[in-house]
Amino acid sequence: MTTLYFTEEQRDCLQELVNVAMGQASDKLARYLDTLVHLQVPAIALVETEQLPEHFARRYPQHNASLISLGFFGDQGLRGETIMLYQLENVGVIAQLLGYDDDDSSEAEMLTDISSVLTTTFLNGLAEQLENSFSYAAPRILSSRDQHFVQKLADTASQWQLALQVDIRYQLIDYSFNCDMMLLVPGEAVLQLRQMLNKVLAGF
Amino acid sequence: MQIAGLLQPLLAQLNSGVLVLDAEYRLVFINQFIARRANLVLAEVQGQLLFDVFTDLPRAWLQRKLDSVQELQIPAFSNWEQRQYIFKLPHLRPLSTGSQYMAQNCSIMPLSSADNNAGYICILIEDATDAFVYQQQLHNSMQQLEQANRIDGLTGIFNRRYWQQQLQLELQRATRYQHPLSLLLFDLDKFKQLNDTYGHQGGDAVLMSVSQQIATLLRDTDIFGRYGGEEFGVILPETALSGAMMVANRVCQAIASQTVSYNQQHIAVTLSIGVASFTGQSVDELIQQTDIALYNAKRQGRNCVRAYASEQNYLKKVN
Known part of the structure; x- marks a missing residue:
């Protein structure tokens, strides 16, 4: 099996693409929500999938994180899954921000909606940077209040070879909080992604 | 062979509902799946507002979904487990379920027309009644088991x-x-x-x-x-x-x-x-x-x- 490393150049390139995509996403969301939304990506990190559960168990010690998964498929074999992790206490705030506080939507419905808006807005931008386009599977809740999320994460992550961890920071005028997004990509898609990054790098 | 000539028959045969809306949420197209179950004729509803044709939709909720699809050009989804149905359509297992309406998985996707680049929205409705019925049966069995266990x-x-x-x-x-x-x-x-x-x-x-x-x-x-x-x-x-x-x-x-x-x-x-x-x-x-x-x-x-x-x-x- 080919090792799934990225060169420093490829990694920087990916970080740049993620930054641009997140910039576009925050711009779109700000216009859509009519409020100042600033999505920052401090750093991306490539993580061995087997280390993920432990990593996130440390980040969410209360065990009450919600995990929402959304699958994506692009051209040229690029595919994967995104996982959003929220701390449940933030759900109400995000719901309010997205205008969900005035109807009968259940918490589960809000979670999947919010995740799909945030991830697809970002992924569309990323696909565009890679001259690709993604189609999406419906989001699903892997774990919420009733379950222990770390085991679920371990089950999901074990199916993938590479995890790209993207910490997202949401900033609003008077409130900010963190949530995490992970891009999980299978090994053969990593090879495709490397080629795409090389193509982008060659274009500079 | 012209693929385009096959698309209409394909849409008619498709075992999923397809609705196409324009940017003002007027009906541009409904396929046979929707037309037959909702008892509508495409020619009669074409050009009418979605919410005027289907008057009992969860309006505020769907409007917000449609807005996000149009403005952000992203798909939106709805799952029968969270919202059992959006369109009140009959299903084909009327006797064996407790539910009157078809349980639905729904995808709402941005579309742009190749001719004039105008923005459209496609609503895709999939019948999830079987899954709904199985889940209910499972739920009942679990309850019985739990009872028996005590x-x-x-x-x-x-x-x-x-x-x-x-x-x-x-x-x-x-x-x-x-x-x-x-x-x-x-x-x-x-x-x-x-x-x-x-x-x-x-x-x-x-x-x-x-x-x-x-x-x-x-x-x-x-x-x-x-x-x-x-x-x-x-x-x-x-x-x-x-x-x-x-x-x-x-x-x-x-x-x-x-x-x-x-x-x-x-x-x-x-x-x-x-x-x-x-x-x-x-x-x-x-x-x-x-x-x-x-x-x-x-x-x-x-x-x-x-x-x-x-x-x-x-x-x-x-x-």
């Missing part, structure tokens, strides 16, 4: 495992709120002899009859379980020792005053009952104390009720 097969009252779990919970509750709680343990007197005389079926008949009778003497909040072969327990929440003694005496007298009919015979049954109150003991200690009281009731002639007396009291009495 019940003693012979007597129909709680089994020991569940009863003891409840005792643990009630003890925690009593501790937290500083409320009284008492426990009864009772045993059928000379049950072995009864079994020898009338056979095990006779013994079973007695166990069933006695548990049914006792159940009618208890409050809804009392928790009645079969502790062992012919041993039973009652948890009495919110009940101090004096109240528990009254309940125990009532049970003891009621059983002794009647006989159990079995095979044209009348079997006389009596009980011995031990009573103890919760004063901060552990579950095991409380059961042990109640058991000591039961043992005393047996030793002091059976067909009677005895409360647990702590050693301190006992010593006082001796002195």
Whole structure:
């Protein structure tokens, strides 16, 4: 099996693409929500999938994180899954921000909606940077209040070879909080992604 | 071969609903799946607003979804588990489900036309009624299993495992709120002899009859379980020792005053009952104390009720 490393150049390139995509996403969301939304990506990190559960168990010690998964498929074999992790206490705030506080939507419905808006807005931008386009599977809740999320994460992550961890920071005028997004990509898609990054790098 | 010429027949045959809206949410297209189930004719509804044609949609919710699809050019989804249906459409299993409407998975996707670059929205409806039905059946089975898991097969009252779990919970509750709680343990007197005389079926008949009778003497909040072969327990929440003694005496007298009919015979049954109150003991200690009281009731002639007396009291009495 080919090792799934990225060169420093490829990694920087990916970080740049993620930054641009997140910039576009925050711009779109700000216009859509009519409020100042600033999505920052401090750093991306490539993580061995087997280390993920432990990593996130440390980040969410209360065990009450919600995990929402959304699958994506692009051209040229690029595919994967995104996982959003929220701390449940933030759900109400995000719901309010997205205008969900005035109807009968259940918490589960809000979670999947919010995740799909945030991830697809970002992924569309990323696909565009890679001259690709993604189609999406419906989001699903892997774990919420009733379950222990770390085991679920371990089950999901074990199916993938590479995890790209993207910490997202949401900033609003008077409130900010963190949530995490992970891009999980299978090994053969990593090879495709490397080629795409090389193509982008060659274009500079 | 022209692919384009096949697309209309394909959309007509598709076993999913397809609706296409323009940027103002007017219907541009509905496929046969939708037309037949909603009893609509495309030519008659074309150009009309979605919300005028389908008047009972969850409007605020769907409007927001459509807005996000249009403005952000991203897909939106809805899942039958979270929202059973969006369009009130009939399904094809009308007799075998409790639900009147088709359970739906729905995808809402941005579309742009190749001709004029205008923005459209496609709503795709997938029938998830089967999954819905299976999930309901599963849910019902789980409930039945859960129920069966608590019940003693012979007597129909709680089994020991569940009863003891409840005792643990009630003890925690009593501790937290500083409320009284008492426990009864009772045993059928000379049950072995009864079994020898009338056979095990006779013994079973007695166990069933006695548990049914006792159940009618208890409050809804009392928790009645079969502790062992012919041993039973009652948890009495919110009940101090004096109240528990009254309940125990009532049970003891009621059983002794009647006989159990079995095979044209009348079997006389009596009980011995031990009573103890919760004063901060552990579950095991409380059961042990109640058991000591039961043992005393047996030793002091059976067909009677005895409360647990702590050693301190006992010593006082001796002195």
